[in-house]
Amino acid sequence: MESPLVTNVLFSIGPVPITETVAATWCMIAALALAAILTSRALKLAPSRTQAVLEAFVGALDDQIRDTMRVAPAPYAPLLGTIFIFIFVANWSSLIPGVDPPTAHIETDAALALIVFLAVIHFGVRARGIGGYLKTFAEPSFVMIPLNIIETFTRIFSLIVRLFGNVMSGVFIIGIVLSLAGLLVPIPLMALELLTGAVQAYIFTVLAMVFIGGAVSDGRSADRQKEKKS
Amino acid sequence: MHIDWWTLALQTVNVLVLLWILSRFFFRPVMDIVAKRQAEANKLLSDAAATRDQATAARAAAEKAIADVTADRDRAIAEAHRAAETEKTEMLAQSSREVARLHSEASAAIARDRATSAKAVVAHARELSVDIARRLLGRLPPTVSFVAFLDGLCREVKALSAESRADLAADAGDAIEIVTAAPLSAEDTDRVRDALHQALGAQPALEFRVEPALIAGIELRSRGTIVRNNWRADLERIGEELDRDERRA
Known part of the structure; x- marks a missing residue:
């Protein structure tokens, strides 16, 4: 059995190795892009059943953002929705035989966490300004500056490890069980892994909301003013 | 465990690309269509409210018109009653005058007839008395x-x-x-x-x-x-x- 920690390089483009994870992600992106384009062309004022489901998803995401971040959801919904969809689809891509979920590889999880890290800084600076954002590291006192800086990185690291650990362990266990037992034995574990994948997508998205919300929370008034202007 | 930095970079780019694609082709269109529907709904509500106000105004105008028509009708009926009453009184007076005239004419005619009859009776009685006298005298x-x-x-x-x-x-x-x-x-x-x-x-x-x-x-x-x-x-x-x-x- 091959370790899930190992990434196989399919081919290289110059010095850039293209691994199975990247290729799977490309396929996933292509499928999602195709679905999004087809969906956007079919949008109507009188929604079809599919459009109603998609609108319900966007509405639920907006409600979740409002409940969690206490801000207008419009600026954050695309990023957070993309993160949720990416992780959800990546986790459930294990249903396709021979495909390892991209999220089972730490590079993908690190990439997602890196984007969340940058988004926190981006939205924090946009809401508070650079000075205001930097001042948040001195809250509640200057003594907390080192701890806040460490927390900024550790919570991102925790995002990486949580998602990677859950998904990788599921894939690992299923692989072990599959190598030891018959063909049908891993099915309950796979079903459990699907549930875990959905929950992890939700957890990762909600934590990203919490981190971004923490960065913009004191700048809510500025966001509200922008919302009113818009 | 080692981290493939190229893969990390590619995956970061991939997620950002997906973010752009979904933002461009999914989230914004869906949010736009929801906002558009909301605007349409608000417009429909405002139009419905305006239509309801117009209907209310039209109903009030219709009720006022009905009230005016009713008042005109009552006024016309009252005028017709008054005219009929006046005409009736005039006709009664005219009838009374006519009856009185006919009565007087009839009375005069009756008087004339009576006088004529009396004269005729007297003349007849005279002739009869002459005849009787002549006959009686003829016996003597x-x-x-x-x-x-x-x-x-x-x-x-x-x-x-x-x-x-x-x-x-x-x-x-x-x-x-x-x-x-x-x-x-x-x-x-x-x-x-x-x-x-x-x-x-x-x-x-x-x-x-x-x-x-x-x-x-x-x-x-x-x-x-x-x-x-x-x-x-x-x-x-x-x-x-x-x-x-x-x-x-």
Whole structure:
């Protein structure tokens, strides 16, 4: 059995190795892009059943953002929705035989966490300004500056490890069980892994909301003013 | 465990690309369509509210128009009642006048008819009485009736004032005309002459003449005096009295 920690390089483009994870992600992106384009062309004022489901998803995401971040959801919904969809689809891509979920590889999880890290800084600076954002590291006192800086990185690291650990362990266990037992034995574990994948997508998205919300929370008034202007 | 930095970078780019794609082709279109639907719904609500306001205004206008029409109708009915009442009163008055006129005309006609009838009755009664008298007289001998009338004539002559009798006798230059209904016999002529000479106290000339219109009796005629004692004179007198009574009635 091959370790899930190992990434196989399919081919290289110059010095850039293209691994199975990247290729799977490309396929996933292509499928999602195709679905999004087809969906956007079919949008109507009188929604079809599919459009109603998609609108319900966007509405639920907006409600979740409002409940969690206490801000207008419009600026954050695309990023957070993309993160949720990416992780959800990546986790459930294990249903396709021979495909390892991209999220089972730490590079993908690190990439997602890196984007969340940058988004926190981006939205924090946009809401508070650079000075205001930097001042948040001195809250509640200057003594907390080192701890806040460490927390900024550790919570991102925790995002990486949580998602990677859950998904990788599921894939690992299923692989072990599959190598030891018959063909049908891993099915309950796979079903459990699907549930875990959905929950992890939700957890990762909600934590990203919490981190971004923490960065913009004191700048809510500025966001509200922008919302009113818009 | 080692991290493939190229994969990390590619995955970061991949997620960002996916973020752009989904943002461009999924989230924004869906959010736009939801916002558009919300705007349409708001517009529909505002249009519905405006339509409802218009309908309310139209209903109020219709109710006002109905009230106006009702008031006009009541006013027209009241005017019609007044006009009808006036016309009725006028017609009643006109009818009353017409009835009164007809009544007066009818009364006049009745009076005329009654007068005409009375005259006709009187005339008929006169003719009838003449006829009856003539028939009754026909049953008597001419001498009997003549003697009775001659006696009456003599009483009337005697009843004249002496002055009148003297005037009557003085007119003897012209003979006194004695008119009878039937020719007199010689004996009756002598009797008349003797009786009148005695009644007048003079002997004027007498001239006898026959007029059947007298019916019965005798009549004395001089230039200034007429003494009648015959049925025609009686009947004329009765007729005149009847006419007087009728005029008094």
